[in-house]
Amino acid sequence: MGGASSGPGGQGVPSVDEGAARAPRPPGRPVRPASVPARRAAPTAIPLDREPHAPAAEVPALRRAAKADAGRPPVGFPWAATATWSAVYLLAGVLGGITRLPSPPVAFVWPAAGVALLWFVLTPREQRYRVAMPALLVMAFLANVTTGASAVTSLAFALANVAHAVVGGGLFLRLAPHTPDSLRDARGLLALGAGSLAGSVAGTPLILALIAPNDLPGALSIIGLWIPRFTASTAVVMAFVLAWRAHLAERRAGVLRHARSRGEIAVVLSFALAVHVMVDSARPDDAFAFLTLPVTVLVGWRLGPAWTATYGLVAGAVGVVATLGGAGPFAEVSPVTTRTVVVQAFIAVTGLVGLALSLEVEQRRLALEASDRRGDALERTLQRAVVPNALLSLEEGSRGTIRYANPALERWWSDDGDDGALAGRTWAELLGPDEHERFVGALDDLAAGRTEVWEGEVAHRTRSGEDRVCLAVAGLVGREHVAGSAERVATVQLVDVTDRTALEERLAHQALHDQLTGLPNRTLLQERIDHAIAAAPRSGRAVAVLFLDLDHFKRVNDSLGHAAGDTVLVEVASRLVEAVRPGDTVARIGGDEFVVCCPLVEGRHVGAELATRILRQVCRPITLEGRTIPVSASIGMTLARPGTDAGDLLREADTAMYEAKLGGRGRTAFFSDPLFDRVRLDLQLDAELRRAVDEQQFVVHFQPIVELGTGRVCAVEALLRWAHPARGLLLPGEWIDAAEAAGLLPELGEWAITEAFEQWPRIARAHGEHVSVNVNVSASQLRDGGFAAVVEHALQRTGMPPDRAVLELTESHLLTIRDSLVEELERVRGLGVRLAVDDFGTGYSSLTQLTALPIDEVKIDRSFVAAMADDARSRAVVEGVVAMARAMSLAVVAEGVETPEIARRLSACGCPTAQGYLWGRPAPLEP
Ligand code: C2E
Numbered sequence: 067m068g069g070a071s072s073g074p075g076g077q078g079v080p081s082v083d084e085g086a087a088r089a090p091r092p093p094g095r096p097v098r099p100a101s102v103p104a105r106r107a108a109p110t111a112i113p114l115d116r117e118p119h120a121p122a123a124e125v126p127a128l129r130r131a132a133k134a135d136a137g138r139p140p141v142g143f144p145w146a147a148t149a150t151w152s153a154v155y156l157l158a159g160v161l162g163g164i165t166r167l168p169s170p171p172v173a174f175v176w177p178a179a180g181v182a183l184l185w186f187v188l189t190p191r192e193q194r195y196r197v198a199m200p201a202l203l204v205m206a207f208l209a210n211v212t213t214g215a216s217a218v219t220s221l222a223f224a225l226a227n228v229a230h231a232v233v234g235g236g237l238f239l240r241l242a243p244h245t246p247d248s249l250r251d252a253r254g255l256l257a258l259g260a261g262s263l264a265g266s267v268a269g270t271p272l273i274l275a276l277i278a279p280n281d282l283p284g285a286l287s288i289i290g291l292w293i294p295r296f297t298a299s300t301a302v303v304m305a306f307v308l309a310w311r312a313h314l315a316e317r318r319a320g321v322l323r324h325a326r327s328r329g330e331i332a333v334v335l336s337f338a339l340a341v342h343v344m345v346d347s348a349r350p351d352d353a354f355a356f357l358t359l360p361v362t363v364l365v366g367w368r369l370g371p372a373w374t375a376t377y378g379l380v381a382g383a384v385g386v387v388a389t390l391g392g393a394g395p396f397a398e399v400s401p402v403t404t405r406t407v408v409v410q411a412f413i414a415v416t417g418l419v420g421l422a423l424s425l426e427v428e429q430r431r432l433a434l435e436a437s438d439r440r441g442d443a444l445e446r447t448l449q450r451a452v453v454p455n456a457l458l459s460l461e462e463g464s465r466g467t468i469r470y471a472n473p474a475l476e477r478w479w480s481d482d483g484d485d486g487a488l489a490g491r492t493w494a495e496l497l498g499p500d501e502h503e504r505f506v507g508a509l510d511d512l513a514a515g516r517t518e519v520w521e522g523e524v525a526h527r528t529r530s531g532e533d534r535v536c537l538a539v540a541g542l543v544g545r546e547h548v549a550g551s552a553e554r555v556a557t558v559q560l561v562d563v564t565d566r567t568a569l570e571e572r573l574a575h576q577a578l579h580d581q582l583t584g585l586p587n588r589t590l591l592q593e594r595i596d597h598a599i600a601a602a603p604r605s606g607r608a609v610a611v612l613f614l615d616l617d618h619f620k621r622v623n624d625s626l627g628h629a630a631g632d633t634v635l636v637e638v639a640s641r642l643v644e645a646v647r648p649g650d651t652v653a654r655i656g657g658d659e660f661v662v663c664c665p666l667v668e669g670r671h672v673g674a675e676l677a678t679r680i681l682r683q684v685c686r687p688i689t690l691e692g693r694t695i696p697v698s699a700s701i702g703m704t705l706a707r708p709g710t711d712a713g714d715l716l717r718e719a720d721t722a723m724y725e726a727k728l729g730g731r732g733r734t735a736f737f738s739d740p741l742f743d744r745v746r747l748d749l750q751l752d753a754e755l756r757r758a759v760d761e762q763q764f765v766v767h768f769q770p771i772v773e774l775g776t777g778r779v780c781a782v783e784a785l786l787r788w789a790h791p792a793r794g795l796l797l798p799g800e801w802i803d804a805a806e807a808a809g810l811l812p813e814l815g816e817w818a819i820t821e822a823f824e825q826w827p828r829i830a831r832a833h834g835e836h837v838s839v840n841v842n843v844s845a846s847q848l849r850d851g852g853f854a855a856v857v858e859h860a861l862q863r864t865g866m867p868p869d870r871a872v873l874e875l876t877e878s879h880l881l882t883i884r885d886s887l888v889e890e891l892e893r894v895r896g897l898g899v900r901l902a903v904d905d906f907g908t909g910y911s912s913l914t915q916l917t918a919l920p921i922d923e924v925k926i927d928r929s930f931v932a933a934m935a936d937d938a939r940s941r942a943v944v945e946g947v948v949a950m951a952r953a954m955s956l957a958v959v960a961e962g963v964e965t966p967e968i969a970r971r972l973s974a975c976g977c978p979t980a981q982g983y984l985w986g987r988p989a990p991l992e993p
Pocket residue numbers: 769784785786797798799802815818841842843844874904905928961962963964981982983984988
C-alpha cells in the first residue's frame with residue numbers, strides 16, 4: 067500500500083496508541099469500574115474504541131448492563147479526544163496542503179482522509195455522530211479554507227470528508243469488527259482496502275455536484291485523481307496506525323517470545339529505505355524501479371506489519387517528494403495528474419504486497435507463540451498434577467525415554483525425591499518383571515498411530531525395588547515443544563492401585579469367609595457346592611454334604627464365656643479341616659454350624675464312613691486353661707442327586723442333622739427321602755391350614771358326657787373338625803399339632819369356644835337346662851395372656867350362662883403353668899366358668915399339685931379307662947383318682963368308655979360321670 071502521504075501525520079500516532087492504552091474504556095462499557103471517571107482520560111488521548119471487540123458484550127448479563135448504560139447520557143463531553151483528533155486532523159490536512167497541485171487545485175496526498183476514517187472507527191459508538199463527525203465537519207472545513215479553497219468548496223469538501231469517514235468507517239467495522247487486531251490477517255487487510263475505497267467513492271457525488279455544472283471535464287479529471295489519491299492516503303494512514311496498535315497491544319500483553327531483534331529491524335529497514343532513496347533519486351531511464359519490489363518483500367517477510375507499514379509510510383513520503391521534485395522512475399510521466407495516479411498506484415501495489423506478506427508471516431509467528439504457550443501450559447499442568455506423570459519420547463531410537471517426569475512421579479519413584487532423577491532414564495527401568503514387552507508394545511502402537519490412548523494395569527517397581535500395581539494410562543501428545551525438545555511424545559500417568567487392590571482382595575476374602583475361623587462362609591460354600599455338582603458328571607463321583615452342629619454349645623458359651631466358645635469353634639474348625647481331604651470344603655455357616663462338602667465320595671456307604679470319621683475326629687475333649695471341655699456334635703448328611711442344588715442339599719443335610727439330634731445327639735443321620743417327603747407334607751399342610759382358617763373350613767362336633775347312675779346327659783364336649791375340601795372331614799390328630807406349630811391355634815381356639823357357646827341353647831333344648839358345654843383349650847391360647855378377656859367376650863357375645871361352661875386344659879400343659887397364668891385362670895374362674903384337667907394321668911402330675919391350681923374337674927385319660935378291664939394297675943389308678951377327686955370335691959369324668967363292662971366297673975368304684983363311644987360319638991347337633 068504505502069501512499070503519497072507525508073510522514074508527520076504518522077509521527078504522532080504511536081503516542082496516540084499509548085494514550086489509548088491509558089485511556090479508560092469509554093462510558094457505557096460495563097466493565098469499567100464506576101470509580102474511574104471518564105475525565106481521567108489522558109488529556110491528549112484519543113480514546114481507544116474497543117467496542118466492536120468487546121467480547122464482554124457476549125455475556126448476556128453484561129450485555130444487559132451495557133444496554134442500560136447506553137440509555138444514559140455519556141459522562142461528560144469528550145473534550146480531550148475531540149481536541150486530539152482535531153489537532154491530528156489539522157496537522158494531516160496541512161501536510162496534504164503542502165502537496166497541493168497547481169491544477170486541478172487539489173492536494174497530491176490527503177492523509178487527513180485516513181485520520182477522518184480512524185476518527186470515526188476509533189470513537190465510541192454513541193459519540194460518533196453526536197461529537198466526532200460534527201467536529202470533523204468543522205475541522206475539514208477549516209483545513210480546506212486554510213488550503214485556499216472558497217467557503218462553498220470547503221463546505222463541500224468537508225461534507226465529502228465526513229461522508230468518506232462514515233461510509234468507509236462503517237464498512238471497515240463491518241468487515242473487521244476486531245478493530246485493534248484488524249491488521250493481523252487477510253480479512254483486516256481486505257477491510258482496510260474496501261473501507262478506504264468505499265470512503266473515497268462516497269465523497270465523489272458532492273464534488274461532482276459542486277464542480278460539474280461549471281466545468282464538467284475538470285470535475286471528471288478531479289474525480290479520476292480523487293479516488294486513487296483518497297484511497298491510497300486513507301489506506302496508508304490507517305494501515306500504519308492499526309498495525310502499530312496491534313503491535314503495541316501485543317507488546318503489552320508480553321507474549322513476544324519470538325520477537326524480532328532490534329538490530330535486524332534497523333538493518334533491514336535502513337537497507338530498504340536506502341534502496342528507495344536510490345531508486346527515487348535515479349533518473350527515469352535508469353529503471354531501478356523494480357528494486358523496490360524485492361526490498362518490500364524483504365521488509366514484509368522479516369519485519370512484521372507494524373514496521374512494514376512504517377516502511378510504506380516513509381517510502382511513500384520519499385516517493386511523493388521525489389516525484390513532485392521531478393525525480394524518480396515516473397518523473398517524466400505527464401500530465402502531473404497522471405503522474406500522481408501512477409506513482410501512488412505503484413507505491414500502493416508494492417506496499418500491499420509487503421503488508422500481505424508480513425501479515426502471513428505474522429500469523430505464523432502468532433501460531434508459534436500460541437503453540438509455545440500450550441506447551442508451557444501442558445508442562446505446568448504436568449508439573450502440578452498430583453498423579454505421577456511423565457512425557458516419554460516416541461522417536462525411533464529413544465522410544466520410552468523419559469523426557470520429563472513431574473514431581474509426583476519423582477516422589478513416587480524415590481522417597482528422597484532428588485529432582486531430575488528420572489529424566490533420561492527409560493520407562494523400562496520402572497517396570498516390574500515381565501511387563502516390559504507389553505508396555506513397549508503399547509508405546510509402539512501409540513507411535514504408529516494404531517491407538518491414541520492405552521490403558522492397563524501394569525506392575526511397576528520403585529527405585530528401592532518395591533513392586534507396586536499401577537493403572538497406567540498412556541496417551542499421544544503429538545509433536546510438542548516440551549522441556550526444550552520438539553520430538554513426538556506421549557504422556558504416561560500412573561495411579562498406584564496397590565493398596566486398593568490389596569484392600570479389594572481383603573474385602574473379597576472377608577465377604578466370602580468367616581472372620582473367626584477363616585473358613586468359607588455360606589456364600590462361598592454354596593458356590594463350591596454348585597461347582598462340585600457341576601463337576602460331578604465328569605468325575606463320576608457324587609457330592610456329599612455334611613451338616614455338623616455342636617451339641618450343647620450354648621452351655622460352653624454360658625458357663626465359660628464367649629472367648630472360650632470362640633476357642634472351641636476355632637479348634638473344631640481346624641479338626642474338621644484335618645479330617646477332610648485337600649479338595650474338600652469346610653465352611654462355617656452359623657454360630658456352631660459347620661458344613662463339609664466332599665466332592666469325591668463314591669456313595670452312601672463311603673459317605674457314612676466319612677461322617678463317622680469326622681465325628682470321631684471332632685468329638686474329642688478340648689483342654690482350655692486347665693479345664694477339660696467335652697465336645698460332642700451331630701451330623702446330618704445327604705448326597706447330591708439329579709436336580710438337587712446347593713440350597714436343597716444344605717436343607718436336606720440340616721433336616722438330617724436335626725433327626726440326628728432327636729435321635730440322641732452325638733450321632734450321624736442320613737437324609738432319607740421319606741423324611742424329605744414328611745417335611746414337604748408338613749410344609750404343604752401348613753399352607754393349607756392357613757387357608758382353612760381364612761376360609762373357615764372348620765366345624766364343631768359334640769360328644770355327650772353322661773351320669774353313670776341315671777344315663778342322663780349332663781354335659782357335651784365340643785370337638786373341632788376340619789372339613790377339608792379334598793380330603794373330607796379331618797380329625798384333630800391329623801392337623802392340630804401342625805396348627806399349633808404354625809401359631810394358628812389362638813385364633814382357631816377362640817372360634818371354637820364361641821361356636822360351642824353359640825350352640826348351647828340348642829343343646830339345652832335337647833338335653834335340658836342343666837347341661838354344660840366343655841371346650842378344649844390349648845397351651846398356646848394361654849401363653850400370650852388376655853385369655854380371660856377372650857372367654858368373657860365369648861360369653862357376652864353368645865349369652866351363654868357362665869356356670870354352664872367348662873374349659874379343658876391338658877394336664878401336661880398345666881405343669882408348665884407359671885404364677886401369671888394361675889392369675890389368668892383365676893380371672894376366668896371369676897367369670898363363673900369351670901376349669902377341667904384333661905387327659906389326667908398322662909402328664910405325671912400328682913394330685914397334690916392340683917390343689918395349687920384353680921381346678922373344678924378332672925378327666926381321666928382314656929388309656930387308663932380302656933385298660934381297666936384287664937389291667938389291675940390301671941384299675942387302681944382310676945379308683946385312686948376317683949377317690950382323691952371326691953375327697954377334694956372335684957368333679958370326675960372317665961374318658962373313652964366303649965363297653966358296658968367298663969361303664970359298670972366305673973360305677974362300681976364310684977365314678978359319677980363318663981364319656982365315650984358307648985353313649986355316642988362326636989357328631990354335629992341334630993337339626
Ligand atoms: P380330647 O380332649 O381328649 O378329646 C377326646 C377325644 O377322645 C376325641 O377325639 C374323641 O373323639 C375321642 N373319644 C371319645 N370317646 C372315645 C372312645 O370311646 N373311644 C376312643 N377311642 N376315643 C374316644 P378327637 O375328637 O379326635 O380329638 C382329639 C383331641 O383334639 C382332643 O382330645 C383335644 O385335645 C383336641 N381338640 C379337639 N377339639 C379341640 C378344640 O376345639 N380346641 C383344642 N385346643 N383342642 C381340641
